[in-house]
Amino acid sequence: RPRLFDPELAATLLALAQSTTADARPLRFRFPSTPVARIAAQAIARQWTALGVSVELDELPPGDCGLNDTGDLLYAEVSMSEPLVDARTLLGPGSIAGGNVYVTQTLDQLDRVTEWSEARRLLRQIQQLVYDDATVIPLWQLNDHYVRSTRLNMAGARPLTLYQNVEQWQVKLAPPVEKDPLWPEVAKQP
Secondary structure (H helix, E strand, C coil): CCCCHHHHHHHHHHHHHHHCCCEEECCEEEEEHHHHHHHHHHHHHHHHCCCCCCCCECCCCCCCCCCCCCCCCCCCCCCCCCHHHHHHHHHCCCCCCCCHHHHHHHHHHHHHCCCCHHHHHHHHHHHHHHHCCCCCCCCCCCCCCCCCCCCCCCCCCCCCCCCCCHHHHHCCCCCEEECCCCCCCEEEEC
C-alpha cells in the first residue's frame, strides 16, 4: 500500500540515505526532450535541491525515451488506461521497464488467459514483479491526447475518457472510392 505523506519520515529516510552513501556524486536525472518533461524535471530538481539532494539534469536527445538509460533516475511519460491491454506495451521487452524475464513470462501467461479472475491474479503478480525490480514514483496525470476522424460522431464534444459513450458512437459512411486504372490495387480518396 502507498504510504501517506509524512515529511518527517521523508527527512529521516533522506538523512539515513545520505549518511550511508559513500560517494557524494549528484543523482543523474534523465528526461525526454519535450517541454512538459523539461518543466517537470526542473521543478523536481529544485525540490530535491531544497532538501539537500544534489541533482544533475540530463536531457535525452530528441526521439530518445531512455530505453537504454544509464542514469540514476528517468522521467518517463507513460499512460496505462487499461492494464490488460497496455501491460505489454509499458512493461514488456523493448519498453522502459522491459528486460525482466519474469515480467515477460507472466505477460505471456496473461496473453493466454481466458478468465477474469486469472487475469486479475496475473496483473497483480506483474505489479509485484515490477515493484520488486524498479522504483516507480507516480507524479501526476496529464491530459491525454487523441486523434479522431471527422466521420466519427463520438456523442459528446469533450469526452473525459477515450471510450466515453462508445455505445452511442456513429460512423458516417465514406464516399465511394474511385479506382486508379494505372494502379488498380490503390484506391484514390476524393
